[in-house]
Amino acid sequence: MDAKQLQQVLEAVLKQQAQTTSTANNATLASALSGRITTFNYDPENGSTFESWFKRFGTLINDDGKDLPDASKVRLLVGKLGEEEYAKYSNSVAPDTPDIITFNDTVKNLKLLFADTRSLFVRRFECLKIKQQPNQDIDSLIGQINAACENANMALTKEDLKCLIFIIALRDDAHDIRQKCLQILEDARIKKKSINLKELAEECRAYQLVKESALSLNNPRADTNAIRAKPQHLKDKGGKQNQKFVRHFAKAEPKLTQTSQPRGKPTHACASCGRTDHWRNDCRFKDVTCNKCKKKGHIAKVCRSTYTANSISIVQKPVKSFFTINNQGEWWKVNVNINGSSHRMNVDTGAQATLITTQLWNKLGKPTLFSADIETMNCNGQSFATEGKFDCMVSYNNSTPIELTAYVSQAVKHDLMGIPWIKELEVIPKEIMKPCHLQSISANLPITDKNSLINSLQTNFSDVFGKELGHVKKFKAHLYLKHGATPTFCKARPVPYGALPAVNAELDRLVEIGAIKPINFSHWAAPVLAVKKKNGKTRICIDFSTGLNNALELNRHPLPRPEDIYMALNGAKFFSRLDLRDAYLQMELDEESKKLCAINTHRGLFQCQRLPFGVKSAPSIFQHLIDQLISGISGVFGYLDDIVIASKTSKDHTKTLKLLLKRIQDYGLKLQLEKCDFLQEKLLFLGHVVSPEGIKPDPGRSEAIRNMPAPHDKSTLRSFLGALTYYGRFIKKMREIRSPLDELLKKEIEWKWTETHQKAFERAKEIMLSDLLLTHYDPKLPIIVAADASKDGIGATISHVFPDKTEKVIEHASCTLTAAQRNYSQIEKEALALIFAVQKFHRMLYGRKFTLQTDHKPLV
Incomplete structure (x- = not known):
């Protein structure tokens, strides 16, 4: 070994020793720093955010650990995260791992992930609510205020301060108004817009009016104050007003008295919205269309089409023909429980409706009345008036309460229990009722026979129930490739000998109906496997997880939440379910997407012409189609290939069914009749049994x-x-x-x-x-x-x-x-x-x- 080689060996040894020493020193330094830093646990409710934690320990890491390499500082920082915090962080940066991210980026990511969840104006609002506690000294209070003001960035403008004072001044029960104000201020801050007190107040007033109108339209029966009070324009001057009027969410009409008003202020309520703080010419609702009478110039809350007579509010409904027979002589009387209180009624097997006196209606608390959809006559053929009808919860002999309809009339002197109540409450046993053929008494009421309905639907919509594959006319499905995606070609998987006949038959069927077609070449190909269905038939499943799914952008159209559908079924008594035949296959792929969906079988390559099962975006694409299909039709809900219709009456149900089938016909879709259920009292949907009583597991x-x-x-x-x-x-x-x-x-x-x-x-x-x-x-x-x-x-x-x-x-x-x-x-x-x-x-x-x-x- 010459001198030069010896020199190189010595340098290599020294370099290795230096690296070993450096690594040991780094490990020692990191261990020492770790002992001086507490574990970070995220608790925003108590002010424990990553930013506040890093303010305390960031200087220690950056200054005392300045000689540490970037990777060591990252390990130190991530190692001080609590278990839940580390899991949340590692999930947030996936598919990357925390150790490959730089220290500065790690700090930035953690500040965003574990930030204060309260908005800036909420923090300011809470800052202004600080009060000295009984055992808190002055120094501690000042420290608390300094920390809160720093966290709330209290560099306020004059208008910011006025807005906060306004929010604090709101009454304790105005939670929703306060929340709306904070949301408005936060939205303005995010958009970097300024907002003053006047603009904030206008937004609050608009929110108030919208909510009042929504309550009036959506829940008229719950709004008892508005029902019992006469409309303002019918009141006598100086009449007493509802003392329970609430300033922020009024349930009664706004209070009007002949008190003196300042000069230039309105002296009466605005005819367009009912408020008293502006003239009608300045009202934002002067050009809107009323949801009750459909006339222009006012909102439903002040609509005069709803009149009162004897403190009874009537909502107009269509009229049917109806007879009520008032028997004479000895009455059969029974006790029934109506809305929680017991009352005695006369049983009248000749009456087609239950009629009660105004005295009983008063005892029940004057529930909201809707216009009677019947014409009433006594046994002599003489007509008499009804004040209206209402729904109530009724039970008999300690049975489970059910919702029934009662009609109110000043013309009757006794409370009469008619056939609908008698049958539903089983006052007369069903076995006795059957031979009487009581349904003939109600011959003028719509009675729908299930079998005749199905036959009628098959006749009128024969093409909808056809055996051929449907073809959506409105649009084609498109699959989006990720940028830079490369094709994946998989070889065919072997088919068990016993399954060959069934697989060949299914391939032939799919070719015959136009779902697939044979091709000679493709850059993409996915293997298939055969699965036996419950009915014994074979389904060919395509395994797109072998490459195509990873290369596709996910279509993010949302699927409906089953809980939301179940909630919307409240009050329904009739249910139907429609099942789409070969659901996804009814939607054609566009030409570009067809090239992606090739399958490799023991018989060679085939190209999918229709949207296949197994493609990552297929559920969202198909749900988008279903949402468009059922949009605008009340009482219809769709979850992929299952469509449910729910209605309160058989008449409405039949009408909705026909409307939906017409829409399905226009779209070119096909239904599988043998899997459809019509006019059911309960229905199996998404693994649960749905009925008027509620939902339960399958x-x-x-x-x-x-x-x-x-x-x-x-x-x-x-x-x-x-x-x-x-x-x-x-x-x-x-x-x-x-x-x-x-x-x-x-x-x-x-x-x-x-x-x-x-x-x-x-x-x-x-x-x-x-x-x-x-x-x-x-x-x-x-x-x-x-x-x-x-x-x-x-x-x-x-x-x-x-x-x-x-x-x-x-x-x-x-x-x-x-x-x-x-x-x-x-x-x-x-x-x-x-x-x-x-x-x-x-x-x-x-x-x-x-x-x-x-x-x-x-x-x-």
Whole structure:
């Protein structure tokens, strides 16, 4: 070895020693810094954000750790994140990993991810609400104010300050107005626009009027103050006004008295909107069209087409022909419960409607009346007037209350129970009613025979129920490739000999109906596999996960939430379900997309001409089509290839069915008649049975649950818990039931099936096999939200209170406590349960009053 080689060896050794020393020094420095930095736990409610944490420790990392390489600083920073925070961060940067991101980018990402969730104006609002606590000294208060002002960026303009003072000055019960104001200010800040107090007040007034109008239109029966009061233009001057008028959300007409007004101010209510703070010429509603009378110049709230007579409000409806027979002689009387109170009525088997006196109507609290859709006559053929009709909850002999219709008339002297009530309440047993053929009495009312309806639909829409493949006329499906995507070609998979005849037959069928066509060459190709369906037929499934799906941009048209559909079915008594034949295949691909959807089979290449199952964007593309198909048709809901029609009457149902089938015909779609259900009283939809009473799980799953063996490893336990999750909304305190089973799934827990686990398993099966029923959400009924906490989980229930004071559950919810939350005191757990309940049921609670229940007395 010469001198030059020796020199090179020495330099290499020295360099390696320096690197080793540097690495050791870096590790020592990083370890020392880590010991001086506390773990970051995200808690925005208490001001613990990443920005505040980094203000404290960022200087330490940047100054004392300035000699650390960038990767070491990233490891140090990420290593100080709590478990939940690290999981959330790593998910947010996926598919990248935290270690390949630079330190500066890591800090930037963490500041965005773990920022203060409150808007700037909410922080300012809370800053101005600071008050000295009983045991707080001056220095502590000043420190709190400095920190809050810094966090709220309190460099306020004069108008900003006035807006905040306005929000603080709002009454305590004006929560929604306050929330709307904060939203307006935050939106303006994001758009970098200035807003003054006058503009904010205008926005609030507009919001107020819109909400009042919406309440008036959407919930007329709940608006009892507006019903009992005469319209303002019919009141006597100086008459008493409703003393319960609320300034922000008035339920009665605005108060008008002959008090003196300042010069130049209006002396009467605006005829366009009912307010008294402007002249009609300046009213923003002077050119709108009324939703009640369809005339221009006013809103529904002040519409004069709704008149009052004897304090009864009538809403006009179409008129049918109807006879009421008033028998003479001895009456048969029964006691019935109407809207929670007992009343005695005369049973009249000759009356086709239930008629009550105005005296009973007054006792019931004068419920809202709608115009009577009948003409009434006595047994002598003489007509008499009715004041209107209303719906009420009625029960007989302690039966479950049901909703029935009663008519009010000043001409009757007795409360008469007619045939509809007699039949529904079973005052006369059904066995006795049947031979009487009482339906002939109601010959003028629409009676729809299911079989004749189906025959009529088949005749009038024969092409809709045809056997051939449908072809959407409106548009073609397009698949979008990601930029730079390269084709993937997969070879054909072998087909089992026993399945060859069925696969060949299915390929021939698809070619015959035009769903696929043979080709000689393609850059793209996906393999296929054969799956046997329940009816014994074979379906060819295309495995696009082999390449095409990864190369496609996802179509993001949203699928409807099943919960929203179930909620919209409230009040319906008749249901139908339409099933589309070979649903996706009815939509043609455009030419560009056809080239992407080639399949490789044992018979060579085929090109898909129609939208195939298995393509990543197919569900969203097809849902977009269904949403367009049913748009504008009331009572129709679509979830992919299942379309549901729900109506309150058979007449409306038939009308909607025909309208929808005409739309389907225009689109070129085809239905599978044997899978359609018409005029059902209950319906299986999206795995649940829907009926007028509510929703419950599919009873078809009972046998599978009953025969389900106990899990023998973590994989089979996960499968069972997945099935149990399906029942989550139906089961109270779900987390308590499954808690022992969840423990077994933890990584650090060794699998050991004990008697405790077997009991939890059997209890869960027993509950799943019980009669589980949830009522429909009804915006007109009062709501109770209850919450409870145990040592391992929290649960919540939202219920309706019906007129007979019974409570029925709308939905249950539960959540397992985290390791940190398990350390909370019991009062903190109970408070957390209340917060969880309100957040979970937010969509049903927002914008309305409700009762919040807790069994933890220290919270009250």
